[in-house]
Amino acid sequence: MSPRASFTDHNRVLIIEDVRIEDGGTYICHASRYTTARTQKNVTLFIETKPYFSYPLKSQHVDIGSKLTWRCEATAMPEPVYEWYKDGVRLVIIPGKISIVRNVLTIQNLDISDNGMYQCSAENIYGKSFTEGQLRVLAFPPSFVKEPLIDVMFGVVGGNITYPCNPEAAPTPTYTWLKNNMELNLNPGDTTSRIRMLQNGNLLILNINPGDVAYYTCRAENQFGRSTSTGQLQIADKVVIGLPPVNVQVKVNQTAFLRCQASYNSLQDVIYTWLFNDEIIDINKNVYYKQGVSQTLTGLFVTGAQFKHSGKYTCRAQTTKEHTEAWAFLTVLGNEPAGVYAIQSSIGTSSLRLSWTVGASNGESILFHTVEALPVMLNEWYTAVDHVSDVSSIVPGLDNKKRVVEVRGLNPGCGYRFRVYSTNSFGVGPRSRQSDAYTTRYGPPTHPPTHVGGGYGSVGDLTITWMPLEDYQLGGPGIGYHVYYRRNLTDTWTNKVQLTGNVGKYVTQVGAYNYYLLYDVMIQPYNDLGQGPNSSVSTIYSAEEIPSISITNVQAYPYNATALMVTWDPVPDTREVMKGKLLGYQVNYWERFTDDPIMNSISWRGQMSSGLVIGLLPDMWYTVNLQALNMAGMSQISETDFQLTLKMAPRMYPTEIHVGSHGSQSVYVTWRGVTTGIEEEPIQGYILRYWFDGDDIRTASDVRVGKQDQAVIYGIQKNYLYCLRVLGFSTGGDGTMSELVYFTLGGRIAAVDQSLTEVKATASHLTKKYGSKNSSYKFWSSYVISWDIIGAFL
Numbered sequence: 001m002s003p004r005a006s007f008t009d010h011n012r013v014l015i016i017e018d019v020r021i022e023d024g025g026t027y028i029c030h031a032s033r034y035t036t037a038r039t040q041k042n043v044t045l046f047i048e049t050k051p052y053f054s055y056p057l058k059s060q061h062v063d064i065g066s067k068l069t070w071r072c073e074a075t076a077m078p079e080p081v082y083e084w085y086k087d088g089v090r091l092v093i094i095p096g097k098i099s100i101v102r103n104v105l106t107i108q109n110l111d112i113s114d115n116g117m118y119q120c121s122a123e124n125i126y127g128k129s130f131t132e133g134q135l136r137v138l139a140f141p142p143s144f145v146k147e148p149l150i151d152v153m154f155g156v157v158g159g160n161i162t163y164p165c166n167p168e169a170a171p172t173p174t175y176t177w178l179k180n181n182m183e184l185n186l187n188p189g190d191t192t193s194r195i196r197m198l199q200n201g202n203l204l205i206l207n208i209n210p211g212d213v214a215y216y217t218c219r220a221e222n223q224f225g226r227s228t229s230t231g232q233l234q235i236a237d238k239v240v241i242g243l244p245p246v247n248v249q250v251k252v253n254q255t256a257f258l259r260c261q262a263s264y265n266s267l268q269d270v271i272y273t274w275l276f277n278d279e280i281i282d283i284n285k286n287v288y289y290k291q292g293v294s295q296t297l298t299g300l301f302v303t304g305a306q307f308k309h310s311g312k313y314t315c316r317a318q319t320t321k322e323h324t325e326a327w328a329f330l331t332v333l334g335n336e337p338a339g340v341y342a343i344q345s346s347i348g349t350s351s352l353r354l355s356w357t358v359g360a361s362n363g364e365s366i367l368f369h370t371v372e373a374l375p376v377m378l379n380e381w382y383t384a385v386d387h388v389s390d391v392s393s394i395v396p397g398l399d400n401k402k403r404v405v406e407v408r409g410l411n412p413g414c415g416y417r418f419r420v421y422s423t424n425s426f427g428v429g430p431r432s433r434q435s436d437a438y439t440t441r442y443g444p445p446t447h448p449p450t451h452v453g454g455g456y457g458s459v460g461d462l463t464i465t466w467m468p469l470e471d472y473q474l475g476g477p478g479i480g481y482h483v484y485y486r487r488n489l490t491d492t493w494t495n496k497v498q499l500t501g502n503v504g505k506y507v508t509q510v511g512a513y514n515y516y517l518l519y520d521v522m523i524q525p526y527n528d529l530g531q532g533p534n535s536s537v538s539t540i541y542s543a544e545e546i547p548s549i550s551i552t553n554v555q556a557y558p559y560n561a562t563a564l565m566v567t568w569d570p571v572p573d574t575r576e577v578m579k580g581k582l583l584g585y586q587v588n589y590w591e592r593f594t595d596d597p598i599m600n601s602i603s604w605r606g607q608m609s610s611g612l613v614i615g616l617l618p619d620m621w622y623t624v625n626l627q628a629l630n631m632a633g634m635s636q637i638s639e640t641d642f643q644l645t646l647k648m649a650p651r652m653y654p655t656e657i658h659v660g661s662h663g664s665q666s667v668y669v670t671w672r673g674v675t676t677g678i679e680e681e682p683i684q685g686y687i688l689r690y691w692f693d694g695d696d697i698r699t700a701s702d703v704r705v706g707k708q709d710q711a712v713i714y715g716i717q718k719n720y721l722y723c724l725r726v727l728g729f730s731t732g733g734d735g736t737m738s739e740l741v742y743f744t745l746g747g748r749i750a751a752v753d754q755s756l757t758e759v760k761a762t763a764s765h766l767t768k769k770y771g772s773k774n775s776s777y778k779f780w781s782s783y784v785i786s787w788d789i790i791g792a793f794l
Contacts, residue, residue: 021047021075050129051076051122057133062110063171064139070105072120072131080122087116110137138170141225149218149231154240155208158265161242162296163203165218167227173220175201180214200295208263210235239264239319243297244326250305251333251426258328259299260315268319274300275314305332307430333426340418340435343404349412349443349475355404356420356432358390366390366422371407376415376437377472384409384418412443412475412529442476445469445525445532449481452523454505455540456631460512462542466523466535468504478528481506488518488539515545516580544580547571547635551585551626556643560733561618561681564589564643567610571628571635580630582607589613592621592642603629618648618732619679647681650674650728650735654686657726657741659748662712667743670710674728674735681732688713693721693742704729716745 004017016023024047032038051074062068074080082103084091091098091105099106103122107114119132147166155161165175177184177197186197194206201220205212217230243261250256264270272291274281281289281300288309290301302309314327346353354371373384384407393403410416416438421431449466457463464483480500484493485508499506510519518539525532553569566587573582586603604611616622621644628635652674662668669688676683685707691700700723705711716722722743728735742749 019047021049021077023047024077046077048077048126049075050126051080051124052129053120053122053131056131057118057120059134059136061136061138064110064112064137065171066110068105068107068110068114068135070107070118070120070133072103072122074103074122074129074131076122076124076126078124080124083121083123085119085121088119112137112139139224140168140170142167142169142173142220142222142227144220144227144229149216149229150243152232152234153242154234154236155205155212155242155263156236156239156265157208157210159208159239159263160204160206161208161233161263162198162261163205163216163218163231163233164243164297165201165203165220165229167218167220167229169220169222169227171222173201173222176219176221177203178217178219181217198296202296204296205233208235236263238322239268239270239317239324241315241317241324241326245299245313245315245328247329247331249331249333250302252306252429253304253427256302256305256309256330257294257299258302258313258315258330259294259297260317260326261298262317262324264317264319268321271318272298273316273318275316276309277311278314302330305330307332340420340432342418342435342438346406347438347440349441350410350446351406351408352410352438352440353404353406354418354420354435355402357401358403358422366424369393369403369405369420369422371405372419372421372431373407373410374417374419374434375411375472376417377470381419390422410440411446411472412440414472415439442527442529444530445473445475445479445527447473447525448533448535449504449523449525450535452521452535452538453540454521455542457507457543459515459543459545459632460509462508462510462519462540464506464508464521464523464540466504468502469525474502474527475532476527476529478526480526482524482526482531484522484524486520488520490520493522510542512545514542516575517542541580544630544632546633547578547580547628547630549577549628550636551628551638554624554626554638554641556613556622556624556641558643558646558731559612560731561646561648562616562733563612563614564616564622564624564645565610565612566624566626566641568626568638570607570609573607578628578630580632583629583631584608585611586627586629586634587611587613587624588627588637589616589622589624591617592623616645618645620645646732648679649730649733650676650680650683652676652728653736653738654726654728655738657724657738657748659724659741659743661745661747663714665716665745666712666714667716667745667747668710668712669724669726671726671738673707673709676730681730683707683728683735684730685728686711687727687729687734688724689727689737690722690724693723697723718745720744721749 002016002023006015007013008015014027024045026042026044028040028042030038030040053072053074055073057070057072060068060070072082084100084105091100093100097108103120114137115135117132117134119130121128121130144167146168149163149165153161153163167173175188175197177186184195186195188197189199190196196204198204201218203216213233213235215230215232217228219226219228240263241260242263243259245258245260248256248258260272262270283289283291288303290303292301300313310330310332312327312329314325316323316325340354340356343353343355358366368390369388370383371385371388372381374381385405388405393405394400395402395404418435419431419433422429447469449469451467454463454465462485464485469479479502480498481503483497483499483506485495486493497506497508518541520537520539522537523535549571551568551571555567557565559565571577571582584603584605585608586601588599588601590597590599602613621642623640623642625640626638654671654674656672658670660668674683686705688703688711689700690713691697703711703713724741724743725737727737
């Protein structure tokens with residue numbers, strides 16, 4: 001359940017504050033008594049929203065001639081419709097070149113003309129959203145300027161070594177390796193030779209011997225040109241790190257890889273250990289670090305890199321006899337704010353000037369800053385100033401590392417802490433340390449009271465209520481309220497009362513003759529520093545008077561053995577008659593000829609002229625009267641009526657129930673009828689109650705017939721299993737139902753094995769239905785027994 005969910009009215013009402021799309025789904029309400037009686041209801045909640053992109057498009061750099069598949073994904077309800085644009089122009093499908101399938105754009109055989117700014121839009125009935133990214137098609141010859149071959153690599157006799165070849169090129173080049181200027185004629189992906197070229201172009205030499213000492217050249221070539229780079233392999237007499245780590249830069253929250261590959265005699269084992277700033281890294285306990293392989297190279301992964309991970313990383317390769325080390329530096333790119341403080345001389349009643357020192361921008365200039373504030377009394381951060389551009393926060397003449405911004409909208413006399421975070425093209429940096437607490441100067445309240453209302457109480461009262469100000473809204477000492485009230489539709493505030501203290505209620509006398517009249521009310525806070533803003537004007541009623549009317553024409557009629565229908569002339573819902581607002585009616589009833597009877601009552605809300613009184617005894621005389629209700633109380637008791645409930649409904653149930661085939665959509669049912677005794681009303685007919693097996697009996701359909709022992713049920717569907725019960729009825733109500741019978745269109749089921757709770761059918765094809773006609777399981781089915789509970793769960 002969402003942490004924003006709460007319950008009211010004895011858990012019968014579920015409230016979800018600040019509803020979000022993830023709150024959608026199926027909710028199940030369970031209701032139960034302290035006994036085994038229980039039920040549940042499923043409610044499906046659909047949250048609808050304008051599309052928004054959780055993951056915006058990222059700019060793409062793709063080789064010429066290659067294929068690009070670009071996907072955008074928006075969250076929305078109802079489902080959005082997607083469109084793609086290039087440089088503001090809507091894209092259309094071009095067979096063999098551009099394919100668009102909903103939110104997926106595919107471009108074949110990329111060339112320079114495909115460069116541009118691409119947008120994906122998602123639209124539904126609530127609006128349209130965009131995300132964009134730039135496509136740059138790369139086309140240039142190979143170059144080893146950034147990463148030439150290592151000048152000298154050392155290998156150990158009997159060991160292995162990988163010589164990386166990583167030129168920049170677009171498209172991907174083909175690779176050729178030469179040894180002392182003679183081609184080695186290697187095939188990419190070879191897995192059997194001692195000297196082999198990997199799929200990524202790297203050279204792998206296994207079981208190094210002295211004859212491998214040479215100059216090795218990697219030649220890379222594509223349609224735009226050719227480039228070479230040469231390095232030397234030498235033999236070392238001890239374990240060496242042939243591929244040492246190199247300096248790496250990574251964006252904050254992304255993953256970095258530091259390579260480290262040693263050459264050692266295959267008869268020895270080597271263990272890699274990593275150190276950060278000369279301290280050993282415990283790989284098993286630090287979730288940010290993991291040793292692994294990337295493109296056939298062993299090394300260290302730094303996952304979700306943070307600024308604290310910037311520093312020196314040392315790779316140590318150790319055998320049982322010796323060890324060697326190599327190191328490099330990892331730089332985490334992003335932005336890093338510094339400390340925050342308020343300029344004391346600038347602190348006012350609702351604003352102050354905040355200053356901080358910017359730290360290292362870590363690779364890119366800072367674009368803007370965001371200031372967050374924490375009211376000490378609330379302990380909840382909120383955004384106080386958003387998108388403060390770095391340029392606008394520079395103060396001429398001060399240290400160029402200093403930034404200053406004015407924070408407005410603060411509450412007087414309230415303590416605040418502040419923090420700042422910065423954003424550059426790499427993303428959002430971490431938040432600074434929070435500042436010390438600063439208290440604004442005292443001042444008049446800046447917030448009006450809310451939830452102004454009222455309207456109840458004793459006769460002659462005018463009750464006015466409001467939500468008192470929170471502690472952080474008081475502004476200073478001496479809080480109080482001015483209460484204004486007047487008769488509705490008058491122009492002048494003729495009444496004003498001054499209250500002291502942070503209260504939320506005021507009651508005044510307006511006279512008993514002014515019952516249930518409209519009044520305008522308004523509340524204004526104040527303190528020792530001055531007056532605050534007025535609340536909005538609310539209209540309320542003065543207290544109601546007890547109704548003096550007596551309800552007439554009260555009559556009771558027998559409904560069945562346990563209920564009476566009571567009727568009356570409804571009273572006019574006017575101020576003059578009801579002395580207020582009619583809430584409803586209450587029927588009082590008790591057994592007429594019982595000594596010291598218990599008086600019961602039942603009430604209904606709203607205007608009506610009849611009501612059903614249930615839960616009575618059969619064949620019993622009852623006395624009934626009626627009262628009208630408003631907020632002040634109940635009216636005078638009405639005239640009295642007497643009525644006898646009917647005798648009981650049939651207590652016996654029909655037996656010997658047979659079901660046979662009748663037509664293409666009907667069955668023929670026969671049964672042995674019932675007789676009634678002197679305590680029961682004469683039988684009037686029979687009810688055939690049938691429903692799909694697996695459904696609740698409350699979904700059943702009824703066929704009512706007269707005093708007969710056979711009937712036809714129409715509308716029966718082929719290949720479905722049904723349940724049937726037969727019962728008699730009379731003016732006393734529905735009688736006892738017969739035993740449960742199963743049938744299909746072909747007739748009654750031959751047998752029911754209750755111990756296995758499986759229905760055995762003589763039909764060759766049988767369907768058990770759940771919920772809807774189309775959702776069904778065929779052939780054998782489990783039969784689940786459920787109990788119907790008569791009455792309401794309170």
